[in-house]
Amino acid sequence: MSAAAQPTDAMLKIRGLSKSYGSRQVLRDIDLDVPAGSVMCIIGPSGSGKSTLLSCINHLEPIDRGRVWVAGELVGYREHRGRLHELPEREVARMRQNVGMVFQQFNLFPHMTALQNVIEAPIRVKRIAPARARDRAARLLDRVGLAGKHARYPAQLSGGEQQRVAIARALAMDPKLMLFDEPTSALDPELVGEVLAVMQDLARSGMTMVVVTHELGFAREVGDQLTFMDGGIIVERGDPRAVLAAPKEKRTQDFLSKVL
Amino acid sequence: MPRVPGVTEREAAQPVVPLRHPGTWVATAVVLLIIALAASSVATNPAFEWPVVAQYMFDAEILTGLQRTLELTLAAMVMGLVLGTVLALMRLSKNRLLSTVSWAYIWFFRSVPVLVQLIFWYNFGALYATISLGVPFGPALFTVNTNTLITPLFAALAGLGLSQSAYTAEVIRAGIVSVPPGQIRAALALGMRRLMIYRRIILPQAMRVIIPPVGNEVISMVKNTSLVSVIALAELLYTTQLIYSRTYQTIPLLIVASLWYLIIVSVLSAGQYFLERKFRHR
Numbered sequence: 001m002s003a004a005a006q007p008t009d010a011m012l013k014i015r016g017l018s019k020s021y022g023s024r025q026v027l028r029d030i031d032l033d034v035p036a037g038s039v040m041c042i043i044g045p046s047g048s049g050k051s052t053l054l055s056c057i058n059h060l061e062p063i064d065r066g067r068v069w070v071a072g073e074l075v076g077y078r079e080h081r082g083r084l085h086e087l088p089e090r091e092v093a094r095m096r097q098n099v100g101m102v103f104q105q106f107n108l109f110p111h112m113t114a115l116q117n118v119i120e121a122p123i124r125v126k127r128i129a130p131a132r133a134r135d136r137a138a139r140l141l142d143r144v145g146l147a148g149k150h151a152r153y154p155a156q157l158s159g160g161e162q163q164r165v166a167i168a169r170a171l172a173m174d175p176k177l178m179l180f181d182e183p184t185s186a187l188d189p190e191l192v193g194e195v196l197a198v199m200q201d202l203a204r205s206g207m208t209m210v211v212v213t214h215e216l217g218f219a220r221e222v223g224d225q226l227t228f229m230d231g232g233i234i235v236e237r238g239d240p241r242a243v244l245a246a247p248k249e250k251r252t253q254d255f256l257s258k259v260l
Numbered sequence: 261m262p263r264v265p266g267v268t269e270r271e272a273a274q275p276v277v278p279l280r281h282p283g284t285w286v287a288t289a290v291v292l293l294i295i296a297l298a299a300s301s302v303a304t305n306p307a308f309e310w311p312v313v314a315q316y317m318f319d320a321e322i323l324t325g326l327q328r329t330l331e332l333t334l335a336a337m338v339m340g341l342v343l344g345t346v347l348a349l350m351r352l353s354k355n356r357l358l359s360t361v362s363w364a365y366i367w368f369f370r371s372v373p374v375l376v377q378l379i380f381w382y383n384f385g386a387l388y389a390t391i392s393l394g395v396p397f398g399p400a401l402f403t404v405n406t407n408t409l410i411t412p413l414f415a416a417l418a419g420l421g422l423s424q425s426a427y428t429a430e431v432i433r434a435g436i437v438s439v440p441p442g443q444i445r446a447a448l449a450l451g452m453r454r455l456m457i458y459r460r461i462i463l464p465q466a467m468r469v470i471i472p473p474v475g476n477e478v479i480s481m482v483k484n485t486s487l488v489s490v491i492a493l494a495e496l497l498y499t500t501q502l503i504y505s506r507t508y509q510t511i512p513l514l515i516v517a518s519l520w521y522l523i524i525v526s527v528l529s530a531g532q533y534f535l536e537r538k539f540r541h542r
Binding site for chain 2: 060089090093097099105107108109110120121125126169170173
């Protein structure tokens with residue numbers, strides 16, 4: 001996938017996105033394009049605004065200025081006479097179905113089995129027939145390597161298994177775009193690989209992905225583009241191999257020298 | 261040849277004797293003696309009038325009172341849960357007016373003793389002689405005498421249910437707050453809406469925190485219903501009072517009431533145990 005795709009082909013397009021918490025500005029004039037079928041990795045120190053940026057993409061956080069489009073559709077707002085008006089809950093919920101999200105802390109529903117976690121939204125939100133949803137969920141769980149563990153509760157699964165259930169749960173809604181918020185940061189080191197393998201498989205199948213991560217190896221191997229964020233702005237971006245091998249900006253160099 | 265220098269094979273094989281606790285044995289003997297004395301006194305003292313207890317245990321009047329006690333408990337707890345849920349959601353609302361009103365309600369109804377509230381509701385007619393339904397600040401469409409509307413049953417339900425809702429609201433709020441915010445984010449990200457998230461994700465998890473204290477509240481409520489005897493509502497205690505004011509068999513009738521309270525609470529405790537087990541996930 002080429003990093004130089006036109007914004008019009010972009011599955012995700014962000015222009016001029018800014019956001020503050022009170023007087024603290026966490027995102028400053030962010031522009032981002034993620035072409036359909038490509039993988040965008042975002043790295044940066046903690047507090048640089050990476051996770052907030054992800055939350056703005058599916059409107060878990062309202063924005064102060066700018067625009068976010070997913071699959072050509074303006075997210076969370078309606079434009080009327082040059083102003084943005086926040087959409088009602090029903091509309092926002094409908095748009096969120098296009099965007100799958102995977103969290104650092106997995107956030108599986110602890111009172112449901114792995115299978116129930118995966119079928120909950122397809123049945124309740126998309127109103128898919130339960131038998132069909134179960135079939136589909138079973139296939140997804142098998143695909144992420146959880147065959148034989150469908151009836152386990154999250155507490156009976158390892159962290160890596162829980163995160164893979166979470167990925168299956170997001171995929172069950174047939175999203176056009178997947179957001180990963182530090183998906184391996186809460187895992188024991190020996191469990192990181194199995195989650196990254198599932199994500200790599202997903203990337204290969206053509207899913208558009210935005211991945212906030214500290215796994216530079218994954219960014220290098222799987223990422224089509226790399227973005228380095230610091231202090232709420234995008235400091236540097238480009239081909240992951242190029243940026244990781246020879247960062248142009250001083251701040252990128254400092255960060256990479258600390259984590260490598 | 262010993263394996264450890266200075267310790268022979270025979271020494272190494274010697275058994276270990278744990279420290280004896282003779283005090284425990286003395287305490288056991290004393291407690292058993294006291295229990296035996298109390299039991300024999302209860303069984304042999306004729307003033308307990310056990311035959312009278314047996315005679316009234318399943319008396320029709322007592323059973324009617326018992327039924328009223330159970331009905332009051334159920335009605336007050338349902339009121340407490342429904343109103344308590346509304347109050348808890350108001351308390352958690354971003355709207356400052358709603359959360360403040362809920363806070364004030366809880367503050368008031370938890371501060372004033374239930375006994376005082378019961379007597380107050382019973383005498384509500386002294387405050388408002390008539391109650392009207394109509395246009396606010398406009399003409400009345402329908403007027404009723406307060407004393408015909410507020411029967412002892414109405415006063416009992418108002419007193420028990422309103423104060424119970426204040427306690428239940430705090431329990432439900434604690435349950436809702438105990439669910440990590442990541443659960444809501446995950447549900448929102450899946451395209452679920454607020455009401456569905458409450459019903460499918462938050463409440464089932466909050467239940468684990470809510471059920472044990474609500475179980476305790478139900479058990480307290482069974483006994484608190486005896487307070488309504490002061491407003492002449494014939495629940496279990498007031499029924500026994502009515503009987504012993506005729507027959508002067510005060511002690512055996514109070515024993516009848518106590519036995520029934522013991523039985524109800526025991527049954528409810530068992531129910532609470534099974535309910536807690538059901539909502540505990542693996």
